[in-house]
Amino acid sequence: MLYAVRIKVTGRVQGVGFRPFIFNLSKKYNINGTVQNNLEGVIIHAEGSRDLIASMIDHIHSRPPQLAKIREIIVDENQPSFFKEFIIVPSNRSGHAEPLIPADAGICNDCLNDMREEDNRRFRYPFTNCTQCGPRYSIIRGLPYDRPQTAMDKFHMCISCQEEYENPSNRRHHAQPVCCPNCGPELILYDLNKKPVKTNQKAIQEASSLLSNGKILSIKGIGGYHLACDAHNEKAINEIRIRKNRPQRPMAIMAKSLETAKKYCQLTEKEAEMLKSPEMPIVVLRKKESCELPDLLSPGLSTIGVMLPYSPLHYLLFENSNLECIVLTSSNPSGLPLHFKEDPGILSDYVLTHNRPILHPVDDSVIQVNQDGEITFLRRSRGFIPDVFTSALPLNHILALGGNQKNAFAAGKGHSIYMGPHIGDLDNEEMLQHYENQVNHYKSWLGLKEEFIAVDSHPSYLVNKSASRFKGTVIKVQHHHAHHVSCMADNNLHEPCFGLILDGTGYGDDGHIWGFELLYGSAASYERLGHLTYSPLPGGEKSVMEPWRNAAGMIVHFWPSHGKDLAIKLFPQKAREINIIENMVNKKINSPLAGTCGRLFDAVSAILGICQTSTYEGEAAIKLSDYIYRPHSANCKPYPFKLIKNKGEPYQLDFSPMIYKIIQEYFESVPPAAIIQRFHQTVVSASVNLILSKADERPDYNRQIVFSGGSFQNLFLAQELSRHLQGKGFSVYTHKKVPCHDGGLSLGQLMIAAQQTKAKEEKRR
Template identity: 45%
Template sequence: MLKTVKVSIVGRVQGVGFRPFIFQLANEYGLKGTVQNNMDGVEVYIEGNSADVQLFLQSIKEKAPRLARIDQMTVYNEAFIGYKQFSIIKSRREGTSQLVIPVDAGVCDECLAEINNPHNHRYNYPFTTCTQCGPRYTIIDELPYDRPYTSMSHFELCPNCEKEYNNPMDRRHHAQPIACPECGPYVTLVSNDGRILAELEEALQVAGKLLNEGKIMAVKGIGGFHLCCDANNDQAVSLLRSRKNRPNRPLAVMSFSIEHANSFAKVSSDEEKLLRSPEAPIVILQKKKEYHLSEKVAPNMKTIGVMLPYSPLHYLLLKEAGEKTLVMTSANVSGLPIVYKNEECRQYIGEIADFYLIHNREIVHPVDDSVVQIVQDKTDFFRKSRGYVPDALYSKMNVDGIVSFGGQQKTTFALGRNHQVFIGPHIGDLENLFTINHYKKELQHLLKWIQPHQRIGVIDYHPNYQTRELAKEFSFDEVMEVQHHHAHMAACLAENGIDEQTFAIILDGTGYGLDGNIWGFEIFYGDCKQFQRLAHLKYTALPGGETCIREPWRNACGMLLTLLGDEGFNICEQLFPSHKEAISVFRAMIEKGLNTVYAGTCGRLFDAVSSMIGICEKSTYDGEAAIRLSELAQLGKQVDSYSYEIQEDHNKLVFDFSRMLLEISRDVSSLKAVEAISTAFHETIVQALVDGMNRMKEKFPQYNNKVVLSGGSCHNRYLKERLTSCLTVAGFEVYSHKRIPCNDGGLSYGQLMVAAAKREEKPCV
């Protein structure tokens, strides 16, 4: 019996070889019809024997290409049409977009094999790609994803490439970035003063030699420029740090292979899988004892960020450099977005790089590398960008028409369309006009592609965040404010598919509270719609406000003076003898309430202890004091915690660590090892929170026993593992992030979910 069906497929089905896959599948089962890209996804008309059609439909889901993801597949019975063959037809650009935008993918094994084969015409060609790898999002200008709407449109296909492109049985059929040495982009090596030194294959060969000589090079990749140098060369790494004004922040490296990474870092099977994945992120690994890279790459750290070559250009560059491990860090001036245009590289990074390895394939959308670690066998994203965005997440709730603007630091934006959530790329900190304009440009592009109705704009509750001004540029029906830590909570709830009310432990750096103070050490109970604050850290003064974040010793003084009075004043003078005059000024500022705000945050508590024990008095990068303190904590070692109190104030529990700080100051005076102090401090935080949760369980026996963990401090491996373990033993079900950053990079997602939940509860008019 002959049958005709129409199949509509929504998901990540463009730019992943889906149409040739359908073509080959139809031929396998002897079926006829058409396949077409449209603004919804892919549409297939299939005609043939009923049993064969059924096998075809089953195989679509079972055998889809590795980069494909099917979110929805709908089958409609149609009247018999009488197709003569199966064909791929021209894309349809009309209608409202329902597309999932294809993401950039690391080079595949087949393309690597061609690059390494002297008998292949793509031998040593740095822009080799196919339907299963290469740039996608970074080169797209319009949708649907077809070559004329990408930055590859300027390169006319040679006869060989055109043959591959048009052959449905070839793995490069409609691979939009398809290219070869005859017709595609090429690399050029340029000196600091603008002279062209070499082109094509010679440019890579010379670049490799220069890196071996200790030179610093700006390299244009898929999402922007990197600054790179030999990671084994102390002098080169020191020079890069000096020129970039990055004295301490860890630098990422790129290793030629897993075997090379294994020589200086511990790589688990899960971490290897991530490193080799199409997303190819930077993975945070534990250093080995026999670590042989320059100590200046990741100073004062037990960990190092590692990635593998995710583009043919990177692979060939490392090969020409003798298969070395190279420093590979984003090329940007501190505080500014990543540099991605040829004409801007010398202007913005001219004083940093000695040479530039550029190419003539335009980057339309710059993206930073994604950064992830594995904790308790789960992914923990520090930054979710290249390889992952703007891929869609499915939502149980209708999120259509909601645009959320994120926070001030590590910011992202998020858009809702029907039941899909699109989170934009990592933007950074909205502290200057360049970053703000970059934010606007990427938001406008995604809005144009996604085409939401822009009904609700969502912003952080903080009155001075730049995103508040950005939202004013749109005509929303409603602008909704969401408290910072409620957004963190909602992000974790939604990611884990939790609908009912639960507890939330939010450990964070800074978030504007409903009482006007700075929150960040919280126990909430609630859901995406609403929350109640059940417990928090006792507020202490930040004399000079945000200056305390950059100079943690000030923060420590504020805590000690607030909590311990005259005794705290004496401790401050003992710990920070070079700042005695300032300490007296701080005491007067606190007493008179001058230029002083009050905060109770996990981040500031970590900063204070870090400075007290002499680890970091001044932060040279965001979170340095807390990160360096966390690196000292010895997970798995049995330790006694310090003293603490849990008080009650206005029906809320208040964590008071006054005695802990006093005991830490005594340990510093007695020259106790900083590793022991850090470990005991971490354990104190864990035990206090578990104690607080047990008290909640007693006070509210009717409450759910589920608890979500969120906030930037939950990246801390010790806190996350110990809290999960101890809370589980105490009878709680613990949930954390796996796909969304627990830091402010996940804030826009949480904001959007709060807005969707609040909209659902409103009565229909």
Template identity: 50%
Template sequence: MRAAVKIAVRGRVQGVGFRPFVFQLAATYQLNGTVQNNMDGVKIHLEGESERIQMFLSDLKIRAPRLSKINEILVEESVIENRAGFTIIASERSGTSMLVIPIDSAVCEDCLREMNDPNDFRYQYPFINCTQCGPRYTIIEALPYDRPYTSMVEFPMCDDCRREYEDPTNRRHHAQPIACPKCGPQLKLLGNLGEEIDSENPIKETIRLLKEGKVVAIKGLGGYHLCCDARNEQAVAELRRRKNRPLRPLAVMAASMTEVEKLSEFNVAERDLLQSPESPIVVLKKRDGFELAASVAPRMRTIGVMLPYTPHHHLLLADPELSCLVMTSANPSGLPIVFKDEEAFQYLDGIADYYLIHNRAILHPVDDSVVQLNDGNVDFLRRSRGYVPDPFTTNNDVTGIVAFGGQQKTTFTIGRNEQIFVGPHIGDLENIETIDHYQYELKHLLKWIDTPMKTAVIDAHPGYQVQRMAKEYLFTEVIEVQHHHAHMAACIDEHHLSGLTYGIILDGTGYGLDGKIWGFEIFSGDAAGFERMAHLHYTPLPGSEKCIREPWRNAVAMLIGYHGDAGVVLAKAIFTDKSAEIEMLEKMIEKNLNTVYAGTCGRLFDAVSAICGITRVSTYDGEAAIQLAELVNDQVIYQPYPFDLQETDGITIDFSKMMKEICNDVLTGEDIAMISGRFHETIVVAIVGSMVLLKERNPHANTNVVLSGGSFHNRYLRKRVRTELENRQFNVFVPEQVPCNDGGLSYGQLAVAAAKRSANQCVLECQQK
């Protein structure tokens, strides 16, 4: 029996070869009709035998293109229009947007085979792509995703490309960035004054320069990288000197998995991440005999590695003598990633010797995503290229909620229906350039997502830039959310948890409801609200931010806060060259001059790192904690130091005894790695002990626990806390797709606002009854 249906497909279904897939599927089952991109996703009209239509619908779900992600298929009966054949028709640009913006993807194996085939007309073409790979988000100007609304509009297709583009059976049918050497973008090599270097092959000339030890700024998919030979110690050291980046680890790009294996250890899950279409930087353990330059990742047991993800990356790494490159974001300290050519020459002057550029404009820059495997789960340190702005799904209607994030590692998040769109990594909102970049990207994503601006959500810290930024928009309401409640809510929403939940938050800095700095908390609550059940004992931070930049000051203040005059004696014994400064800090604390009080995991790590002589002055965010954590073996369980749990107003965790013993161990020459291990285990035992006390007080409470906050990137802490709590019958959940650091803060803020909205609606409904 003949029938007709209308099908609406929603999800990631544009820019992924979905229409040619539908065309070929219709041909397979001898069905007639049309397929069309619209502001709702993909719309299909189908006519033919009922049985064949059902077979089509089944395959639509299970055989969809690898880059697609179907969230919803809506089917309804339609009128038979006696269509002849099946056609792909022009996109419809009217209506309310329900689109999922397509993400950028690493070059696929099919394109690489063609690029390396001397008989193919795209042989060694550095911008080869198809419907299953290449640029998407970074080149889009407007939706729906069609070539006239991308930066590829500047490159009219040649006859060969046009023929492939219009052929529904071709892999490049409606591949919007389709290009070839005749009609597409081109590479140029420029000197440090902007002059073009005369070369028949800019790639080969760049390889020669890199082998000579030069630093080259390379324009990629989402911005510029600074690049040099990762095995050339002199080149790496010079890059560090020019960029004023003395110790922070540099990411590397290895030519292949064979090269990755030479420098690091990895398991199947880590290999799959490296080879995925998203192609993130993956933090791996260094292999014994690590052969890269020592300056790539000094004092680290780990290294961030990625594989080539653009065609010209593959071409650059084709030379066997240049199989691993430093590939670090080309942004001056504190500024967003450089992505415009004119800015590259301005900001990278004196840093880059040469510039390998191309003439395809980057409209939306994205940093490389950074992940690690942490206790068996994916742990995002930075969620950006390849993942943004792919939406999360939630159980609440989040329409009109816009969350502005925090001050560091900032992202924004936008809600539409039951979709949550987290924007790209922006950085720290500490200068006008980063703030402008934030507002530019937010404006575009708001336009694309097309949701009303009802509720702005911001961090409760009165000094954060987002407090001022939110006021520039016309929202119906503005909600302030406590920093660590947002961290907790993000994990609750990611795992779709309901009911009361415990939240263990280990973090660096968060403005507390009592005006002090929080960052070592145990909460009880849900996404709508919380109660603080336990926290770290407060100690002073004289000079506030200066204590964070110079951890030795924090260590001195913590010793004085815990031990008074005896703490001064200990501080002078540890920091023998700082006697005068210690006395000044003592006076500042005594007179409460420019002194705030804090109880944070980040500052605790800073203090212990400084006392151990590891990091007394930080050169990058989190350095003291990272270097201290690098000394710990997460396969060992250490003997904890003594501490106290004070059961007064809730539970206060007091580490004064631990700090004194750590000082004594340092002074008597104990092994620093052992001190670090014992310190880590003390945190674990204190948290677990606090949770046991809370469970004893309320044995019928929900046993769900979420772990969040930036300190839970620490492998030892995450693994040991999770294991010990699960051994005590707690159900433990950790962030997996949302960063546990401040990159996930905006997601949590939105979750809080949505939960409050839902709770208010329930109250109204009850009142009406």
């Protein structure tokens, strides 16, 4: 008896070779019918024996295409149509627009082999791709994902490519970006005067030669333009730093191969796996002691960001030269949007570009791997965007704007959460306009008409200006509550739990600056159980950029009688400014009160002379934390601290005894690595003491805890705190799919807004 079913597969199932995969399964399991894309996902009508259809469905579940991420498979019995074969039918724009948009993927080995075979028509062709690799998100104009809806619509396939595209047994069957030298995009190399120098293969050869000879090139990649130079050429690296106004911030490199990366860096099995994954992110690796790469690449750090070639063009640049590693950093001046439409070439000597448009800019993703092999996102973008999270809460028509730093927005559709790409710091109108353009793209894709807009409660965030430009009811969300709920959502937690939020800056409910918070709650509400004692930030934002001011403000505040003398002894060249700072602190002039983990790390970094003026966000804390991996004394006993317990108020951690002891040891020339090791242990010990004190006081509270906030990029803190708390019976959860810093903030904002709208709806009923 003929059995028929309708199968709906949702998730990331478009642009990943899913329809040809199903077509080939139909032959394997002797099934007739159809497969089609629509706005919901992939729809399959299958006719055959009941057992063979069940086997095919099991195959889809257990062995989908490499790039596919199946969310759900729904099977319903159907009436047979008595098909005589299995066919791929044209896409249909019907259905509910809740699909997963495919992500860009690094070149696969099969395409790499095509490029290396001299008798292959794609020999050395820099736009080679198939259903398992190549651009996706960056070239999509609309859904469903078909060639007319992409940036490839103007490139008409030649006869050979058309045959591949239409052949169900070919791996380029329905590969929307498919092309070859006869019908696809072309390369062109321009000089400083925008004069064409070379095209296609000659452009690649010339570009490789220029890089080898110390020139700086702007290269159009998958999601935007990169500045590139020889990673061993200190003069060229320094010139990029000058041109980008990026004096200290680490720059990533692209290594020719995994073997090259191993030559310079220590690699775990998981780090190697991530370097070679389809997403091909930048992986932060620890340099070997024998590493011969210039320190100028990551000044003051024992780590460096490394990626492998992820586009055909990258491979060709290496294969036409003797280069082992190249610097690859965004070509825009610091603080301005990513160049993706065209690069004016103001920072480079030459521009290597092509005529395939980039519709959606996307930066390189950055990850690090902890000792347990777990991934932490530092930047979630190319390759991982736009993966979708799901929630039991209805999220329809909620837009979460995210924060001002490391921004990434989020949009709710049905029960799906669509996280936007890494945008960056929204410090000017150019960045804000770039941000709004990306939000509008998502709204268009999803058919989203925002009814509610979740924003940070900070009154001065530039990103919140966008709330008035979008439509909808504004819901203000406290910064650290959003961090707390972001980590809960990341781990699919719903019941109230503890949250330790170690962060740089967030606007508090009392008008002060929070950032070292012990919370308890969920998306519905939260309670502040404890925090760091407040100290003044003389000059406000200026103290963030100049950590020595932050340190001086703390010292003058904690020791009024002799703090000024201590500060001048630490920073003798700043005596005049310290006199002014003392006056500002005493008279409470432009000195907002702050209690944040980031500022605590900044102060210690400045006191020890590691970083007194920051040139990029978090520099002082990052350089301080790097010492934890350097040789140090065996004395890891924590410094003294105070836990202040006032009835009816949140507990307070007072680290002033520790700071005083650190200053004494600095004057006694105790090695910085030894001081920094004890400092880290003190932060861990004090945090554990605070958490256990509150947990003992509230035995009815759930002994689960989430860690969030930018300071948890410090893997040592996360690992040590986890070890101590797990030993005391806590279940500890850290971020898995979104960054712990403000790049994950919008996920928490969205969930809190959804909970509030649900509660209001229930009240109306």
